[in-house]
Amino acid sequence: MPKRESDATSLTSWSATQSPLHRPVYYVTSPVHSHHDAIRISFSHSSPGASPVHPYYDPYHHQRYSSSPIHHYRESNARLSSSWRKLPTHHHGPSESDDDNGRGSMGCYVTWFVLAFVLLFTLFSLILWGASLSYKPQVIVKDVVFRNYDLHAGTDITGVPTNMISINSTVRIAFRNPATFFGVQASSTPLEIHYSEFKVASGHMEEFYLSRESRRVVVVAVAGVHVPLYGGGSSLRSRADDGGAPAVVPLELSFTVRARAHVLGHLVKVKFYHRVRCSVTLREDRLGKPLTLAKACEYRDG
Template identity: 50%
Template sequence: MHTKSDSEVTSVDQSWPARSPRRPLYYVQSPSNHDVEKMSYGSSPLGSPHHYYHSSPIHHSRESSTSRFSVSLKNPRNLSSWKKLHQSQHHDDDDHDDDVGDADQGSGHNIRLYLCFILLFVLLFTVFSLILWGASKSYGPKVLVKNIVFENLNIQAGNDDTGVPTDMLSLNSTVRIVYRNPATFFGVHVTSTPLELHYYQLSLASGQMKKFYVKRKKEKKMVVVVSGHQVPLYGGVSALGNARQQKQNVALPLNLTFVVRSRAHILGSLVRSKFYRRIRCSVTLHGSKLGKPANLTHSCLYN
């Protein structure tokens, strides 16, 4: 029975036409972990005895993409490297943002420090300037009118500018003044208003003091000419009624007035202090004492 079946199989095989030889089958096998490690270290996949690659470029591209995907999934080292790279990128971005934020905060903090420093400097400078200014007030200048000398006195008849006849007075005198600056840390620039001799409200003579500068703890002596020329009297000076005939008997009460203005530059032009001295001296013009100094040391008021 066994023999019969063999013969039948043989006959059947012989009756069928000869088949074309079968093509060998190809299998795509994912690389193992050990192979992936070799690939990760640069070994070529062709060197493995378990891999066979088709010469077709399409099949090769499919196989390479599949291999890459399988490597990325199966190789824990590559996954950890990719995660570390991703985390390092995020960490670098965060560090950059933190650096930018820290730089902004640092610049803002520096600006606040500068503003505080400027305000503190202005405050300290203001306080220092006020201290200097207050201290300078205790060093007011000293003005002393020592004497006046009436050089000559002349009264004669004449006409004013409009042609009205009246007595005309000419007077010449000199005033000696001592100015002292007691300050220890600043000098002063000094000016004054015109020095005027008045008979009540009538101005008989005037003179101008020149500008000058006095250093600290120094003094200056001055001589100011106070004169009047052809001043119309219009009969307003009764004491001069007999002056043309008897000049020696003239006793004319006069007032000498002027204002001394002092300006101190304590700290350059930033801190300045001003002083005013209003001076009023009472003096009597005696016709018999012309050319002689009249002492005014105790005859003046200083305000």
């Protein structure tokens, strides 16, 4: 039966639209692989023949298997499984390096804590030390009493003739600790009385403790017996020796007071030094009477 023109036109149009040059092309890309591994799938309803892409192209077989969703799922699954098998495996369990890091962090924390504690304690100690410096113990020489004075000719231990002097005296010293939070341990160097460059008498003060905000008066015996003066005592005289007017002898009293305070136990210690120098005049006619030294002494720290 002869085909109609309309049928021929329809067939021609259908064939043209289903030509391999106009077939829709789809790409399915695996999440793991790049675009070079894309799977190209073609759908075709043309007559059997060679595919422009694959030389041996079976339209029926390609349509049946390649365009099947199950086939696509299996193939993608196989590719993903193959890729996942190649991925490195990571272990998140505890390891020796983690333990070392933990011990290192703990040691770092302990070190910083010790350093911070030492720094704070040092700062606190410095504050206490600085505050204690404003509470210096006070020292005042109140008076001296010369109980005996004797000058006579004699010889020293080698037999050299010279004037010999003997002095017996007592010195009263007042101490005061103004500190409100620590006591002091007080002592001194030997108290010495000099005539010119000669030491004619000396005495020792016993060490004692002075509690906070307290006062104390200490009496020290300063004496010298048969002290040779050699040529330095040629100008000295004594009423007992020549029967003349009472003798007047210029002397000098000197010593250094040392005070030690424990502000924070044995960890923070403070030391104070007071140098005392007093000009004293021995009057033979006032033996046994106190001579006030309130304005006759100089006090220096250090």
